[in-house]
Amino acid sequence: MSTEAIFNxxxxxxxxxxxxxxxxxxxxxxxxxxxxxxxxxxxxxVLVNLRLLGFGLKKQSxxxxxxxxxxxxxxxxxLLLLSGLYTFIPSANIYYHNPAFWIKFxxxxxxxxxxxxxxxxxxxxxxxxxxxxxxxxxxxxxxxFSVALAGRIIGFx
Amino acid sequence: xxxxxxxxxxxxxxxxxALRESLIVFPLVEGLHLIGLALSVGxxxxxxxxxxxxxxRNVPVEDVLKGLRPWLLVGFVIxxxxxxxxxxxxxxxxWEIPIFPFKLLLIALAGLNxxxxxxxxxxxxxxxxxxxVFPNGVRIAGWVSFVSWSAIVVCxxxxxxxxxxxx
Numbered sequence: 001m002s003t004e005a006i007f008n009x010x011x012x013x014x015x016x017x018x019x020x021x022x023x024x025x026x027x028x029x030x031x032x033x034x035x036x037x038x039x040x041x042x043x044x045x046v047l048v049n050l051r052l053l054g055f056g057l058k059k060q061s062x063x064x065x066x067x068x069x070x071x072x073x074x075x076x077x078x079l080l081l082l083s084g085l086y087t088f089i090p091s092a093n094i095y096y097h098n099p100a101f102w103i104k105f106x107x108x109x110x111x112x113x114x115x116x117x118x119x120x121x122x123x124x125x126x127x128x129x130x131x132x133x134x135x136x137x138x139x140x141x142x143x144x145f146s147v148a149l150a151g152r153i154i155g156f157x
Numbered sequence: 158x159x160x161x162x163x164x165x166x167x168x169x170x171x172x173x174x175a176l177r178e179s180l181i182v183f184p185l186v187e188g189l190h191l192i193g194l195a196l197s198v199g200x201x202x203x204x205x206x207x208x209x210x211x212x213x214r215n216v217p218v219e220d221v222l223k224g225l226r227p228w229l230l231v232g233f234v235i236x237x238x239x240x241x242x243x244x245x246x247x248x249x250x251x252w253e254i255p256i257f258p259f260k261l262l263l264i265a266l267a268g269l270n271x272x273x274x275x276x277x278x279x280x281x282x283x284x285x286x287x288x289x290v291f292p293n294g295v296r297i298a299g300w301v302s303f304v305s306w307s308a309i310v311v312c313x314x315x316x317x318x319x320x321x322x323x324x
């Protein structure tokens with residue numbers, strides 16, 4: 001089965017049909033949940049990356065900040081996933097033909113791998129090597145912002 | 158001169174027209190408006206939650222206020238700058254959506270609240286920040302800020318749902 005056929009069957013599945021019939025109010029609510037998830041992830045990402053760069057809460061323990069902000073990242077991911085699926089499933093065919101959609105998810109895949117490998121490694125110690133910290137923070141910020149940008153651009157294509 | 162006249166002049170101006178018709182710049186401005194949000198509203202919500210005692214309680218409040226202030230201000234420059242450009246390009250259409258003037262009112266409320274907090278408590282944070290329980294005014298300002306900025310984001314995201322001609 002081709003990817004396009006899979007997308008088509010997702011859209012025409014029972015879930016796809018019922019979300020499609022649910023109306024625009026539910027759609028608007030799911031978009032509000034999506035932006036809440038965005039803020040839940042991006043604010044701790046910005047906070048910790050600023051700290052890695054030597055700004056913001058620079059006096060605070062790095063692992064301590066990670067411990068305090070990790071739950072927000074998970075809640076944010078859960079909200080983004082649920083609301084994202086709600087938006088995607090009834091319109092899968094449209095997204096298949098949208099290059100910004102594919103760019104967003106390629107970038108998201110890369111940033112999630114970095115988040116759970118390099119980022120996790122670097123933030124697990126109190127004083128990571130300065131050059132590694134700066135490289136990690138810059139990569140993380142650029143990628144997360146690019147995911148957001150690509151996501152916003154989906155609506156214009 | 159009425160608001161609508163001013164917005165119409167901006168809409169008809171060279172910059173307004175160029176922005177609106179640009180297939181690349183307009184989506185980029187929208188994208189930057191969103192990214193700016195992570196810095197501006199993202200960091201101010203963290204600050205608010207610290208003021209009301211729900212987040213980062215182990216971090217001295219003075220460090221949160223002073224450490225994050227320059228960055229959330231950078232965020233607000235981006236958010237407001239791109240917001241002004243968006244109004245420049247699509248002002249008259251956005252103004253017709255009742256939720257937009259309401260969003261502006263909420264921004265004014267959040268701004269006044271921030272100014273009041275700065276004058277009332279900003280300079281004495283090294284004193285009250287050492288207490289376990291912060292003064293009532295501090296917690297009220299934190300909640301007012303948290304609720305109004307959340308509502309501002311909600312209003313902003315609903316704009317395209319209330320006018321289908323806007324993305």
